[in-house]
Amino acid sequence: MKKILTGAVAAIALVGIASPAAAQTNQRHYAGTGSLNIPFIGSVPVNYTITNPTPVTIPFIGTVNPGQLLGDLGVATKVGTRYTAVADAPSDSETATPTVNVEFSLSGSVNKDCSFYAGNNGSATQIDFGVIGVRTGNNENVNNAFEMVGPAVANIETLTAGCNFNNEVKIAKNNPLGLVNQDSSGYDNLQFQNNIPYAVTAAWTGVAKDVVANGSPQSLVVTSTDADGEGTIEQGAWRSAMTINFTAPAVTSKGLVAGNYTGTTTLTLQAL
Incomplete structure (x- = not known):
């Protein structure tokens, strides 16, 4: 399959987003091709692609992930390949605030007067008729x-x-x-x-x-x-x-x- 990169060049883009918060990368991909020899059955053709296999809950059994089991089985039997991408970084130390309002209270006083x-002297108020x-x-x-x-x-x-x-x-x-x-x-x-x-x-x-x-x-x-x-x-x-x-x-x-x-x-x- 051409999606399986062998001898090709893969360009990886690294992206960091400060705000708003974005989901962190957690990708798992499987692909398989060829054939698998199963005892008493013989050669069985294999051709599959699995992207981000999802767990399911089966009564009386519990939670299983059939896609991941199949993909890992293909890898183990050398008929498949796997690609994983996991990214993690610590979150903001506090809730981000895109807008900050700071109110300053200014005060002072003026004396009554x-x-x-x-x-200029007392003679000014001495009124003589x-x-x-x-x-x-x-x-x-x-x-x-x-x-x-x-x-x-x-x-x-x-x-x-x-x-x-x-x-x-x-x-x-x-x-x-x-x-x-x-x-x-x-x-x-x-x-x-x-x-x-x-x-x-x-x-x-x-x-x-x-x-x-x-x-x-x-x-x-x-x-x-x-x-x-x-x-x-x-x-x-x-x-x-x-x-x-x-x-x-x-x-x-x-x-x-x-x-x-x-x-x-x-x-x-x-x-x-």
Whole structure:
């Protein structure tokens, strides 16, 4: 048979496959030709090919492999030949993973902070109205004498203010009565008063607490008549210029007692 290689050249291809896993080679082939002398029978012709003989189970006998028995018998009696090819290599040390996802968790922190540029020294926050004019002319009607000539105003602007987290903006006067006369003097309280009420308005660009949106004009007002002299508003993170306006409306219902009028207003930016 020409399939039996004698004096021919056989080229063997060696193949290794890393992934996916492939079946390892385990081949057994038999071929036979010629004749076999069997006692009492005589010459019996032999011509067969067997590829990868498969075992079978026979009741009361067990598992046998007739093809392999026949093939090995042909080899033993020199009428057949055999070809075997067995290849083996250790499998992957672990299950192969064609795709690997690695998740990196990045973290860091930013401290809560609020800022307000209030000048370079304490004098920047000392707001002096100077002389608060009253009607001092001797030709004033008695019902107008010693009343304020006009409102007292102060305007403050900082170009840097804000907080980088939800925050509370608070304005608080030290005295709800406003500016209070620190000089003692008796007076007719039907005709005079020793305080000057004032309003405070702060304005900036920001957003409401927990809101993510474009900033818009925000404001906080404490009027001259607020009983507790303070007000608050909650905001999301913001940064912008801020203006603070103080307005003391002219006191015209009564005259003002002479003296030094003082008061303090505290602006608080507090991260929540």
